[in-house]
Amino acid sequence: MSTYLVTGGGTGIGAAVAARLAADGGDVVVSGRRREPLDEVASAHQRVVAMPADAADGAAMGRLVADVVELYGSLDGVVANAGGHGYDSVGDTSDEAWRSSLDANLTTAFVTARESLRALERSGGAFVAVSSLAGLRAAPETAGYTVGKHALLGLVRSIARDHGHRVRANAVCPGWVRTPMADEEMRVLVEGGGAADVEAAYATVTRDVPLRRPAAPEEIAGVVAFLLGPDAAYVQGATLVVDGGAHIVDVPTLAFDGKAGDAP
Incomplete structure (x- = not known):
């Protein structure tokens, strides 16, 4: 034990x-x-x-x-x-x-x-x-x-x-990760106009993550x-x-990805 x-x-x-x-x-x-x-x-x-x-x-x-x-x-x-x-x-x-x-x-x-x-x-x-x-x-x-x-x-x-x-x-x-601390950060993004709601904020911050989700x-x-x-x-x-693979993404190449700006 x-x-x-x-x-x-x-x-x-x-x-x-x-x-x-x-x-x-x-x-x-x-x-x-x-x-x-x-x-x-x-x-x-x-x-x-x-x-x-x-x-x-x-x-x-x-x-x-x-x-x-x-x-x-x-x-x-x-x-x-x-x-x-x-x-x-x-x-x-x-x-x-x-x-x-x-x-x-x-x-x-x-x-x-x-x-x-x-x-x-x-x-x-x-x-x-x-x-x-x-x-x-x-x-x-x-x-x-x-x-x-x-x-x-x-x-x-x-x-x-x-x-x-x-x-x-x-x-x-x-x-x-979906935690109370991360939820607070998503609400900051919402309040700043970067997303419509918390779900959309999570989609935004993970759109370039290979697994496309938190x-x-x-x-x-x-x-x-x-x-x-x-x-x-x-x-x-x-x-x-x-x-979810975020660390393997080559950020300078995102401009060449035709889907880089799309939500999952």
Whole structure:
């Protein structure tokens, strides 16, 4: 029986990961700063327990890991999914916004990894960080988010390099996924006149993606479950892109694609 900790586990990808791991027979602790969504996930799935904590707070995460180990006897997998915004250009990002974005997108994963590594080393467990396609590419006016997600890949590689004899550490880079956070971005596009409604906005942002659609959270959860499981026993320090093929598109050639501007 395996025990997992999922940060940012109350909504979106984190909630889907918790549901998948529990369905596969694992015991899952979902964590985050807001208790209400965590409780909703826990009440919806057997084998899921809510334990609120700020993933960027070392003392809080240290206590959380200790509580998990005391409750279940071990910690076998950690999913660092907590994240946040960081939407502005470098020139327009304030000191406060910069610190907030890096705390949300990088410090949370660093602190979670640091506080859980000893427990993972004892169990021979696995660590998975949820980065983003923004960890490989730069979108407009998302400096804090882009830098944090890029750095997250370096964190995973450092964990694999230094602790890889006892812990597997890998990252996933999703593209557009239907989550509450992405829905907010779609509404911004709608309000700016770029789409008629949220559905049209998703169609617009994925029209040049080979699969022509956003992912469901459950599709990302399946990849995370693979990286945590025995079938990925020799996968170490890897970045697995789960974006419907967006990263393979050669942007300068889109003008030559007669269908490039058409909705799916």
